Amino acid sequence: MVLAEKKQNSLSLERKMKSDIELINSYLDKYLEIRYPHVIWEAMRYSVLAKGKRIRPVLMLESAKACHGDINNVIPAACALEMLHCQSLIHDDLPCMDNDDYRRGQLTNHKIYGEATAVLAGDALLAYAPQVILNYTPESVDRKILLQVLDEFLKAAGAMGIVGGQVVDIESESKEIDLNTFNYILMHKTGELFKFAVRAGALLSQAEEEKLNALTSYGEKIGYAFQIADDILDVTGTLEEIGKTPGKDHKLKKNTYVSFYGIEKSRKDLENICESAKKILVDSGINSELLFNIANNIVMKAVK
Ligand code: GRG
Numbered sequence: 001m002v003l004a005e006k007k008q009n010s011l012s013l014e015r016k017m018k019s020d021i022e023l024i025n026s027y028l029d030k031y032l033e034i035r036y037p038h039v040i041w042e043a044m045r046y047s048v049l050a051k052g053k054r055i056r057p058v059l060m061l062e063s064a065k066a067c068h069g070d071i072n073n074v075i076p077a078a079c080a081l082e083m084l085h086c087q088s089l090i091h092d093d094l095p096c097m098d099n100d101d102y103r104r105g106q107l108t109n110h111k112i113y114g115e116a117t118a119v120l121a122g123d124a125l126l127a128y129a130p131q132v133i134l135n136y137t138p139e140s141v142d143r144k145i146l147l148q149v150l151d152e153f154l155k156a157a158g159a160m161g162i163v164g165g166q167v168v169d170i171e172s173e174s175k176e177i178d179l180n181t182f183n184y185i186l187m188h189k190t191g192e193l194f195k196f197a198v199r200a201g202a203l204l205s206q207a208e209e210e211k212l213n214a215l216t217s218y219g220e221k222i223g224y225a226f227q228i229a230d231d232i233l234d235v236t237g238t239l240e241e242i243g244k245t246p247g248k249d250h251k252l253k254k255n256t257y258v259s260f261y262g263i264e265k266s267r268k269d270l271e272n273i274c275e276s277a278k279k280i281l282v283d284s285g286i287n288s289e290l291l292f293n294i295a296n297n298i299v300m301k302a303v304k
Contacts, residue, residue, distance in 0.1 A: 069205020194223030
């Protein structure tokens with residue numbers, strides 16, 4: 001595909017995502033109204049309302065639409081997922097973890113509010129996010145389904161999910177690791193939130209088992225692909241493009257897809273994984289242009 005065509009596709013996807021993003025942003029703004037003590041809500045808002053791509057909540061909304069669900073049933077869980085993601089970014093940027101000064105094109109949370117408040121802002125987001133699911137999901141949603149969504153949310157957030165992935169990632173710095181360990185990191189550090197996004201959209205829309213399973217496989221694949229793209233962009237991207245300091249993975253001696261396989265194979269694998277994600281949608285009759293294009297866009301961003 002020529003560069004102009006790629007840019008055109010990427011722009012049209014962004015336009016289509018725009019209405020989902022605006023909806024999510026308006027609810028995040030509402031759920032995170034400033035209360036006492038002001039500084040903690042301000043610190044939470046600083047990171048959450050910053051210019052993130054919102055890919056996870058958009059995936060949840062689009063998964064629900066693909067299952068003919070009611071968007072109102074999904075908005076609280078989609079916002080909670082974005083809050084959880086932002087918590088992980090705030091903590092990931094701390095000096096005791098990746099130690100970064102920039103995120104989403106602005107100074108990191110601890111650079112503005114100090115380390116103690118940044119830790120607490122992350123903690124507060126993590127505690128508030130499930131409350132958002134419980135308190136704002138419409139009462140018409142079956143409580144059994146709501147509890148399943150909550151259970152899967154907490155699993156994705158904890159030692160069986162993103163925390164597990166981060167711990168193994170940190171333990172593996174400067175070490176040679178085997179393929180199983182490497183895949184564990186990718187699937188847990190990044191994949192779990194993508195998987196949760198599409199599953200929650202389907203569950204809250206009472207999707208049939210077959211569709212739920214197909215969307216789960218799609219979510220796992222694009223989550224894995226998203227981390228490969230992130231690893232490629234850490235090598236090839238600029239601060240303006242990626243909103244954070246490039247080259248950090250190499251500096252921290254991290255095991256990344258690029259350090260494991262090299263840049264060319266990383267690009268090829270990324271393309272193949274996204275192709276197989278799209279094939280899952282086609283084979284299972286899930287007719288969602290946006291879910292299809294999100295898989296395309298993950299490739300486009302990283303394979304220039
Ligand atoms: C969740 C309890 C709990 C702890 C967090 C710090 C940590 C444990 C995990 C770090 C996980 C991490 C930062 C993974 C990287 C995932 C990733 C590719 C992030 C970037 O996502 P984008 O590109 O960012 O969607 P924006 O800013 O656009 O939302």
